[in-house]
Amino acid sequence: MKELFGGPGKVSGLILRVGQCFFAAASIAVMVSAHGFFNSTAFCYLIASMGLQFLWSFGLACLDLHALKSNKNLQNPTLVSLFVVGDWVTAVLSLAAASSAAGVTVLYAKDLDYCKSPLHLPCSRFQISVSLAFLSWFLLAVSSHVMFWLLAAV
Amino acid sequence: MKELFGGPGKVSGLILRVGQCFFAAASIAVMVSAHGFFNSTAFCYLIASMGLQFLWSFGLACLDLHALKSNKNLQNPTLVSLFVVGDWVTAVLSLAAASSAAGVTVLYAKDLDYCKSPLHLPCSRFQISVSLAFLSWFLLAVSSHVMFWLLAAV
Numbered sequence: 001m002k003e004l005f006g007g008p009g010k011v012s013g014l015i016l017r018v019g020q021c022f023f024a025a026a027s028i029a030v031m032v033s034a035h036g037f038f039n040s041t042a043f044c045y046l047i048a049s050m051g052l053q054f055l056w057s058f059g060l061a062c063l064d065l066h067a068l069k070s071n072k073n074l075q076n077p078t079l080v081s082l083f084v085v086g087d088w089v090t091a092v093l094s095l096a097a098a099s100s101a102a103g104v105t106v107l108y109a110k111d112l113d114y115c116k117s118p119l120h121l122p123c124s125r126f127q128i129s130v131s132l133a134f135l136s137w138f139l140l141a142v143s144s145h146v147m148f149w150l151l152a153a154v
Numbered sequence: 155m156k157e158l159f160g161g162p163g164k165v166s167g168l169i170l171r172v173g174q175c176f177f178a179a180a181s182i183a184v185m186v187s188a189h190g191f192f193n194s195t196a197f198c199y200l201i202a203s204m205g206l207q208f209l210w211s212f213g214l215a216c217l218d219l220h221a222l223k224s225n226k227n228l229q230n231p232t233l234v235s236l237f238v239v240g241d242w243v244t245a246v247l248s249l250a251a252a253s254s255a256a257g258v259t260v261l262y263a264k265d266l267d268y269c270k271s272p273l274h275l276p277c278s279r280f281q282i283s284v285s286l287a288f289l290s291w292f293l294l295a296v297s298s299h300v301m302f303w304l305l306a307a308v
Contacts, residue, residue, distance in 0.1 A: 040265050042257035096253040103196035103254025104261050111194055152306030
């Protein structure tokens with residue numbers, strides 16, 4: 001298998017996974033701290049999806065770390081196929097969650113004007129959480145493209 | 155280059171492109187026929203994104219038809235790279251648009267109860283339009299994965 005930036009069992013791959021975990025956890029934390037988020041299904045879905053992404057990326061980060069420490073090679077077709085499927089499913093769910101939350105945030109902030117009085121929804125927190133979710137998704141998209149390329153180039 | 159289902163200049167590729175055009179156009183038509191769609195940015199974005207996808211898929215369908223009629227081979231790396239970039243950009247925009255519209259539709263239908271009186275928003279039309287957009291995105295996702303695989307496997 002080719003050696004690519006962000007491949008499994010490499011330092012660049014580990015950095016990508018840690019970034020995904022960090023942004024997913026930050027997105028959840030900011031969303032949970034915004035009062036009234038549970039009134040919208042899209043925001044609850046964002047938390048669930050970022051939770052899934054956090055677990056997936058955290059697991060792969062641990063695997064990368066283990067491979068780096070014990071000098072193991074993770075680049076075999078069966079393992080990479082598994083990474084590809086997991087990465088793609090998580091990436092699609094994350095993009096869908098971030099976009100649906102973004103749609104609802106824009107509706108609140110721009111179309112319905114719910115951020116001003118009397119409702120005073122914490123729109124800035126929703127926006128920060130959605131931005132962090134998009135960042136996390138972007139890093140996951142890089143990882144999943146690298147994995148897919150590795151698998152196809154076998 | 156390998157011969158794959160849904161590759162450029164093949165009958166299966168043409169069918170995928172025609173399906174993408176059809177579902178994108180149907181999604182736009184249903185959304186435009188729903189009164190009050192323009193009050194939500196997400197629905198306007200869905201129309202714009204489905205319009206872009208329609209144009210892109212229609213162009214590639216014409217190219218596939220031309221290649222099939224004149225028996226030309228479209229599978230050279232430069233052309234496939236172009237298809238990959240276009241397909242991926244369109245697919246990400248389409249999924250984002252369909253998801254944000256879905257988020258707003260669920261908010262209207264379930265969280266805010268705007269579908270009942272006195273507002274009577276045409277939620278069933280929104281739902282049909284979003285479903286058609288997801289179908290169109292799914293076919294585009296198949297095409298873009300095939301293109302990426304072809305490019306990686308050169």
